[in-house]
Amino acid sequence: MAKINCLNPIAACGMDLFNDTYEVVDDFAAADAVLVRSAAMHDLELSDNLLAIARAGAGVNNIPLDKCAEKGIVVFNTPGANANGVKELVIAGLLLASRDLMGGYNWVKENASDENIAKTVEKQKKHYAGCEIMGKKLGVIGLGAIGAKVANIGFRLGMEVYGYDPYVSVDAAWRLSSHVKHIKNVEDIYKECDYITVHVPALDSTKGMINKDAFAMMKDGVKILNFARDILVNDDDMIEALASGKVAKYVTDFPNAKIAGVDNVITLPHLGASTEESEDNCAVMAVKEIVDFIENGNIKNSVNYPACDAGKCSEAARVCVCHKNIPNMITQFTGAFASKGINVSDMVSKSKGDYAYSVFDISEKADEDTVKSISSIDGVLKVRVIQ
Ligand SMILES: NC(=O)c1ccc[n+]([C@@H]2O[C@H](COP(=O)([O-])OP(=O)(O)OC[C@H]3O[C@@H](n4cnc5c(N)ncnc54)[C@H](O)[C@@H]3O)[C@@H](O)[C@H]2O)c1
Numbered sequence: 001m002a003k004i005n006c007l008n009p010i011a012a013c014g015m016d017l018f019n020d021t022y023e024v025v026d027d028f029a030a031a032d033a034v035l036v037r038s039a040a041m042h043d044l045e046l047s048d049n050l051l052a053i054a055r056a057g058a059g060v061n062n063i064p065l066d067k068c069a070e071k072g073i074v075v076f077n078t079p080g081a082n083a084n085g086v087k088e089l090v091i092a093g094l095l096l097a098s099r100d101l102m103g104g105y106n107w108v109k110e111n112a113s114d115e116n117i118a119k120t121v122e123k124q125k126k127h128y129a130g131c132e133i134m135g136k137k138l139g140v141i142g143l144g145a146i147g148a149k150v151a152n153i154g155f156r157l158g159m160e161v162y163g164y165d166p167y168v169s170v171d172a173a174w175r176l177s178s179h180v181k182h183i184k185n186v187e188d189i190y191k192e193c194d195y196i197t198v199h200v201p202a203l204d205s206t207k208g209m210i211n212k213d214a215f216a217m218m219k220d221g222v223k224i225l226n227f228a229r230d231i232l233v234n235d236d237d238m239i240e241a242l243a244s245g246k247v248a249k250y251v252t253d254f255p256n257a258k259i260a261g262v263d264n265v266i267t268l269p270h271l272g273a274s275t276e277e278s279e280d281n282c283a284v285m286a287v288k289e290i291v292d293f294i295e296n297g298n299i300k301n302s303v304n305y306p307a308c309d310a311g312k313c314s315e316a317a318r319v320c321v322c323h324k325n326i327p328n329m330i331t332q333f334t335g336a337f338a339s340k341g342i343n344v345s346d347m348v349s350k351s352k353g354d355y356a357y358s359v360f361d362i363s364e365k366a367d368e369d370t371v372k373s374i375s376s377i378d379g380v381l382k383v384r385v386i387q
Pocket residue numbers: 057058059060079080082083086141142143144145146147164165166167168169172199200201202205206227228229253270271272273274
């Protein structure tokens with residue numbers, strides 16, 4: 001029976017996909033597979049029995065990817081499953097940055113007991129006037145699942161849209177409207193746009209990318225939206241840019257002690273993916289990834305191991321090996337089977353960066369000795385037999 005541990009609540013429609021060969025356990029250390037949303041995993045002890053982690057969502061900066069890869073733990077995420085939820089909140093963010101909805105709402109609430117409120121509002125409303133987004137320039141940095149949707153809807157809302165993503169995938173590029181201006185240098189986004197929205201992952205290379213150098217190039221009164229991660233923005237530089245009026249509004253889904261409460265910052269409590277639909281989509285995708293991996297050894301949507309589709313297990317046994325992407329591994333694996341007289345009827349081997357994954361269908365059950373001899377090969381990180 002495979003043991004599943006959830007570090008965050010995962011939507012029921014996903015959890016219901018586990019049949020009675022799975023058991024949901026409270027003990028993280030006992031789990032064969034873990035489901036997680038944003039729970040921080042960097043300081044957790046990873047047990048030797050842990051095979052896989054599925055992030056029901058996009059961002060994986062809460063998971064120690066390299067440490068997992070070194071232990072042969074396959075980490076999945078759910079690309080695109082919450083992109084529409086975030087896109088819709090970004091539209092709200094564009095409007096929050098343009099019309100003083102918060103100021104107006106708060107004023108009405110504070111004056112709710114005023115019997116003459118219906119008249120007073122007509123005098124008061126000038127304090128909460130704003131501007132329209134139609135005709136303004138929107139810069140989208142990162143054109144993946146979310147960025148492409150935001151860029152497309154921006155155009156449909158009448159904005160002139162500039163898109164920047166030097167690593168855009170072919171699929172994402174196909175999803176992008178031809179009306180989005182392809183920008184090759186991010187500086188052109190900084191110089192030209194009235195609204196700038198960031199949709200890149202939190203990486204060493206993207207950390208603090210919105211900083212004083214970037215602000216120096218931007219138009220006065222620019223509006224910045226960050227529905228990706230707080231560390232993409234240098235908070236000290238942002239506070240200075242807000243104080244000087246360089247940045248008119250900063251709308252972010254990631255409040256922290258520095259930025260929450262600063263004037264002209266509108267923060268939401270990480271609500272991008274918190275819709276029924278996104279939570280369901282992520283849960284279903286994450287659970288399906290885990291089930292296919294546990295039952296067939298297949299890998300789809302991993303962020304630290306290559307994709308590998310060996311189909312359904314139908315042979316006597318399937319041996320799945322997580323290993324380093326170094327020379328001479330396959331020869332040693334097939335040699336180990338050959339030395340025991342075991343026939344390999346099918347095999348798939350894939351690599352991604354420093355890591356590789358090989359699956360062998362064999363015509364008889366794998367004995368302990370064979371598994372031991374494969375496990376002892378230099379560069380092998382984890383061996384698992386499905387039989
Ligand atoms: N607020 C929320 O609740 C919420 C929800 C989902 C995702 N997110 C965040 O948004 C990020 C993006 O999500 P996604 O689903 O669009 O991911 P994605 O992987 O589909 O897209 C990310 C894109 O960023 C691009 N990119 C990487 N480095 C870049 C750089 N330096 N400059 C420009 N582009 C760069 C990639 O090429 C890719 O196309 C996630 O990593 C996550 O941190 C937040």
